Amino acid sequence: MTTILQMQGITKTFPGVIALDDVNLTVAEGEIHALVGENGAGKSTLMKVLSGVYPHGSYDGVIEFRGEECRFSGIADSEKRGIIIIHQELALVPLLSIAENIFLGNERAAGGVIDWHETFSRTRDLLAKVGLKESPQTRVTELGLGKQQLVEIAKALSKEVKLLILDEPTSSLNETDSEALLNLLLEFKAAGISSILISHKLNEISKVADTITVLRDGAAVSTLDAKGSHVGEADIIRDMVGRSLNDRYPPREPKIGETIFEVKNWTAHHPQHSERKVCDDVSFHVKAGEVVGIAGLMGAGRTELAMSLFGRSYGTNISGTVEMHGRPVDVSTVNRAISAGICYATEDRKTFGLVLDDTIRRNIPLANLGGIADGIVIDENRELAVARDYRERIRIKCSSTAQEVVNLSGGNQQKVVLAKWLFAGPEVLILDEPTRGIDVGAKYEIYAIIAELARTGKAIVVISSEMPELLGVTDRIYVMNEGRFVGEMPTKEASQEKIMSLIIRSGHRN
Amino acid sequence: MSQEAIHQPAVTKPAPSGTAGASASFIRKHMREYGILLALIVIMAFFQIVTNGILLKPINLTNLILQNSYVIIMALGMLLVIVSGHIDLSVGSVLGFVGALAAVMIVQWDMNYILAGVICLAVGAVIGAMQGYWIAYWKIPSFIVTLAGMLVFKGLTLWVLAGQSVGPFPRGFQLISSGFLPDVFGIKGFNLLSMLLGVVVVAVMLFFGLRSRFRNRSSGHDDEPALFFFGRNFILAAAIVYITWALSTFRGFPNVLVVMALLIAVYSFITSRTTIGRRIYAVGGNEKATRLSGINTERLVFFTFANMGMLAALAGLVFAARLNTATPKAGLGFELDVIAAVFIGGASMAGGVGTIIGAVIGAFIMGVMNNGMSILGIGIDYQQVIKGLVLLVAVIFDVYNKNRA
Numbered sequence: 001m002t003t004i005l006q007m008q009g010i011t012k013t014f015p016g017v018i019a020l021d022d023v024n025l026t027v028a029e030g031e032i033h034a035l036v037g038e039n040g041a042g043k044s045t046l047m048k049v050l051s052g053v054y055p056h057g058s059y060d061g062v063i064e065f066r067g068e069e070c071r072f073s074g075i076a077d078s079e080k081r082g083i084i085i086i087h088q089e090l091a092l093v094p095l096l097s098i099a100e101n102i103f104l105g106n107e108r109a110a111g112g113v114i115d116w117h118e119t120f121s122r123t124r125d126l127l128a129k130v131g132l133k134e135s136p137q138t139r140v141t142e143l144g145l146g147k148q149q150l151v152e153i154a155k156a157l158s159k160e161v162k163l164l165i166l167d168e169p170t171s172s173l174n175e176t177d178s179e180a181l182l183n184l185l186l187e188f189k190a191a192g193i194s195s196i197l198i199s200h201k202l203n204e205i206s207k208v209a210d211t212i213t214v215l216r217d218g219a220a221v222s223t224l225d226a227k228g229s230h231v232g233e234a235d236i237i238r239d240m241v242g243r244s245l246n247d248r249y250p251p252r253e254p255k256i257g258e259t260i261f262e263v264k265n266w267t268a269h270h271p272q273h274s275e276r277k278v279c280d281d282v283s284f285h286v287k288a289g290e291v292v293g294i295a296g297l298m299g300a301g302r303t304e305l306a307m308s309l310f311g312r313s314y315g316t317n318i319s320g321t322v323e324m325h326g327r328p329v330d331v332s333t334v335n336r337a338i339s340a341g342i343c344y345a346t347e348d349r350k351t352f353g354l355v356l357d358d359t360i361r362r363n364i365p366l367a368n369l370g371g372i373a374d375g376i377v378i379d380e381n382r383e384l385a386v387a388r389d390y391r392e393r394i395r396i397k398c399s400s401t402a403q404e405v406v407n408l409s410g411g412n413q414q415k416v417v418l419a420k421w422l423f424a425g426p427e428v429l430i431l432d433e434p435t436r437g438i439d440v441g442a443k444y445e446i447y448a449i450i451a452e453l454a455r456t457g458k459a460i461v462v463i464s465s466e467m468p469e470l471l472g473v474t475d476r477i478y479v480m481n482e483g484r485f486v487g488e489m490p491t492k493e494a495s496q497e498k499i500m501s502l503i504i505r506s507g508h509r510n
Numbered sequence: 511m512s513q514e515a516i517h518q519p520a521v522t523k524p525a526p527s528g529t530a531g532a533s534a535s536f537i538r539k540h541m542r543e544y545g546i547l548l549a550l551i552v553i554m555a556f557f558q559i560v561t562n563g564i565l566l567k568p569i570n571l572t573n574l575i576l577q578n579s580y581v582i583i584m585a586l587g588m589l590l591v592i593v594s595g596h597i598d599l600s601v602g603s604v605l606g607f608v609g610a611l612a613a614v615m616i617v618q619w620d621m622n623y624i625l626a627g628v629i630c631l632a633v634g635a636v637i638g639a640m641q642g643y644w645i646a647y648w649k650i651p652s653f654i655v656t657l658a659g660m661l662v663f664k665g666l667t668l669w670v671l672a673g674q675s676v677g678p679f680p681r682g683f684q685l686i687s688s689g690f691l692p693d694v695f696g697i698k699g700f701n702l703l704s705m706l707l708g709v710v711v712v713a714v715m716l717f718f719g720l721r722s723r724f725r726n727r728s729s730g731h732d733d734e735p736a737l738f739f740f741g742r743n744f745i746l747a748a749a750i751v752y753i754t755w756a757l758s759t760f761r762g763f764p765n766v767l768v769v770m771a772l773l774i775a776v777y778s779f780i781t782s783r784t785t786i787g788r789r790i791y792a793v794g795g796n797e798k799a800t801r802l803s804g805i806n807t808e809r810l811v812f813f814t815f816a817n818m819g820m821l822a823a824l825a826g827l828v829f830a831a832r833l834n835t836a837t838p839k840a841g842l843g844f845e846l847d848v849i850a851a852v853f854i855g856g857a858s859m860a861g862g863v864g865t866i867i868g869a870v871i872g873a874f875i876m877g878v879m880n881n882g883m884s885i886l887g888i889g890i891d892y893q894q895v896i897k898g899l900v901l902l903v904a905v906i907f908d909v910y911n912k913n914r915a
């Protein structure tokens with residue numbers, strides 16, 4: 001098989017950090033090459049070097065693509081050669097239509113006048129290729145994340161793509177959408193398009209990848225051939241973290257006490273379509289020392305439930321009661337919810353979780369400024385001590401706590417969000433997709449934090465779309481579908497099949 | 511904890527660095543702050559030379575301070591507004607309106623000027639609060655609300671003054687702008703009180719600077735290299751001592767300077783060291799995340815505008831006292847000078863970034879250029895062009911710096 005891409009001796013430094021240290025990467029024509037590694041290992045950085053986001057001259061090393069040396073000065077250059085990257089964060093313009101997004105910057109036009117007929121018909125072809133049935137005129141905001149991801153891919157296909165780079169494409173997709181996306185990659189492979197896939201979901205990797213390159217601390221530590229023989233996940237993990245990881249979940253002996261947190265008849269309506277109920281008469285409770293999971297598909301209303309509970313941050317016309325230790329509490333503003341001991345760590349860290357341009361040090365205490373201040377005067381030394389403590393405890397990988405969070409890798413940003421809520425000292429902590437985009441090692445650490453919190457008598461709610469995760473860390477699971485709780489079971493008796501069948505059955509009822 | 515066993519601590523390999531590397535990376539990070547201070551020094555040196563030393567003459571220094579006091583006072587409020595991610599275009603009109611109100615109350619109604627001053631500050635705060643209400647709670651863009659405010663108060667100024675200039679003010683009121691610290695020691699030609707005050711300020715500044723440096727050191731803060739710390743403090747101390755000395759040989763500290771210095775100190779402290787300041791930066795950086803951290807973002811924005819209104823009112827009093835009359839033209843276009851000062855000082859249009867000291871230095875850069883060019887007799891036409899270009903260059907420098915990082 002011929003080589004399509006060869007990256008040699010790539011070194012890239014940022015002030016105070018060596019993000020890539022003499023990395024070599026070889027991709028064969030028509031293969032799916034997986035890139036794995038811990039958070040902050042340098043995967044995204046390597047792909048940004050390849051696609052010209054970091055232009056030639058800002059790194060050391062040589063890139064050879066289809067036999068020619070490339071010196072890209074920007075994304076446009078690499079796209080011209082057929083290298084298309086889909087970034088970790090989607091880059092679609094929400095208020096434009098699918099067709100406009102696909103041909104943005106590449107408009108089907110004659111003399112500056114857009115040929116809508118051609119635009120729409122080509123869009124329809126492209127959408128068919130990625131298996132989307134939406135009209136080309138649908139606005140992107142109206143699509144779910146999974147479909148937006150497919151639009152991104154259709155956009156890539158609208159250009160002459162030779163090498164497709166996907167940076168964590170499935171991290172916010174549910175299992176069916178992920179499955180569809182992976183099948184699409186296999187189809188592209190059959191059509192001769194090579195791709196590089198970055199993912200923390202090792203089961204996906206072992207399913208589709210032909211070759212796996214493992215990055216650790218900015219260096220390529222191994223390249224595994226995954227074609228004929230089946231490479232075990234254990235092998236990948238060993239190379240990623242530098243030693244083998246025997247258990248995915250920390251051992252735990254639940255000591256469950258009294259009920260701390262109880263929600264009764266919680267109903268919330270959609271902010272725009274006020275007749276639609278996003279949460280419909282939901283009741284649940286969590287006991288001291290208990291970890292409770294909420295399972296469900298994307299769009300089941302789990303995030304909406306959590307956010308409406310947390311200071312009415314979502315929804316209108318909300319009714320129902322919240323009790324702490326058997327007494328009703330006021331959760332009508334975020335501040336009151338926090339004072340009542342309820343905290344919510346968001347699933348969308350960029351929009352709702354972090355002040356991106358600010359430092360780690362200043363992000364962590366934001367929900368509990370009183371904790372680092374005397375009266376209204378901030379004690380910077382205490383602030384620093386707090387930041388260092390969390391950096392150590394949950395292993396936030398950074399050059400210093402004065403680093404801006406925007407420059408952290410995705411997984412480490414997630415840890416900063418967690419640190420922020422841990423510092424707020426909650427009694428009830430609602431974690432929404434707490435391990436999205438996080439590597440296996442760090443996942444374990446986060447599970448260990450959850451276990452530790454539970455051990456100290458806190459009540460934890462975990463919302464997750466990864467069922468193995470729910471089965472691994474919780475004591476009890478509620479199943480949610482279309483705004484309602486449709487089932488409850490102790491985790492000991494739960495299984496993926498059982499949860500899925502509850503969801504499907506409840507869907508049939510109406 | 512049990513996860514210790516899982517894998518080695520994830521430490522990031524530091525880039526090779528010696529002391530040279532450390533100061534190089536420090537400069538890169540703080541390019542903006544040093545850049546602007548350097549720019550002010552260069553601009554002052556330039557005008558000092560081309561005006562044959564007139565710029566730094568005691569009488570001109572005094573003038574410079576009086577001329578710029580109201581811009582600086584408003585820049586303090588504007589910095590908060592801009593950091594919180596908004597803008598206030600109405601401040602020039604509010605300044606004019608409050609000056610007119612003061613004139614009518616004091617000159618035409620014979621009201622006690624202290625009472626009138628207090629009423630004016632309250633009116634300013636209410637004006638700011640009204641605009642802030644629409645901006646914070648109704649989410650109407652601040653650009654539009656304050657553009658409306660700008661027109662409304664320009665019109666109201668005309669109405670209050672009935673198109674006429676109203677003045678002069680009683681002596682006591684004028685003292686806000688034209689008064690100086692009393693010469694309690696009675697040395698002829700030298701205001702010892704001002705000199706002593708200046709020296710005390712420098713001493714206090716150095717004390718706190720050293721103390722915080724010492725503390726940061728002991729807790730291992732990554733902080734500025736010794737050379738920079740001492741260099742910066744030396745230049746600042748020398749500048750303050752020189753200005754103090756120069757002013758003392760003339761008539762001493764103007765009252766306005768004392769008010770201004772106090773305000774600068776208070777607002778610096780608020781922005782850099784208090785929870786309120788921290789929240790304002792957070793709102794500008796990411797409003798949604800800040801709200802979900804339990805911070806009442808609406809109330810914060812509301813107060814930022816109320817505060818701006820009050821400072822605009824104070825500036826209106828200072829300005830009216832300085833002209834000794836209220837005119838319908840007062841404050842015309844001042845909002846642009848104030849906003850320019852804040853942006854030259856390194857604040858970002860997007861919010862979340864900027865410092866009080868930067869804004870003050872930005873205001874002085876504009877002020878020194880105005881003053882220097884007037885001494886040179888450069889026409890108002892060229893002056894505008896040059897000031898516009900300086901603003902543009904400052905912002906380009908910002909963007910360039912940011913992209914390179």
Ligand SMILES: Nc1ncnc2c1ncn2[C@@H]1O[C@H](COP(=O)(O)OP(=O)(O)OP(=O)(O)O)[C@@H](O)[C@H]1O
Pocket residue numbers: 014015017018019037038039040041042043044045046397398399407408409410411412437522915
């Ligand atoms: N602009 C930047 N300035 C400073 N450091 C940076 C910058 N961009 C990335 N880094 C650092 O480079 C390292 C590699 O980051 P990168 O985003 O490539 O990690 P990643 O492997 O994609 O991780 P993840 O799985 O969490 O997405 C990290 O330590 C990160 O903090």
Ligand SMILES: [Mg+2]
Pocket residue numbers: 043044045088167409410
């Ligand atoms: Mg990444």
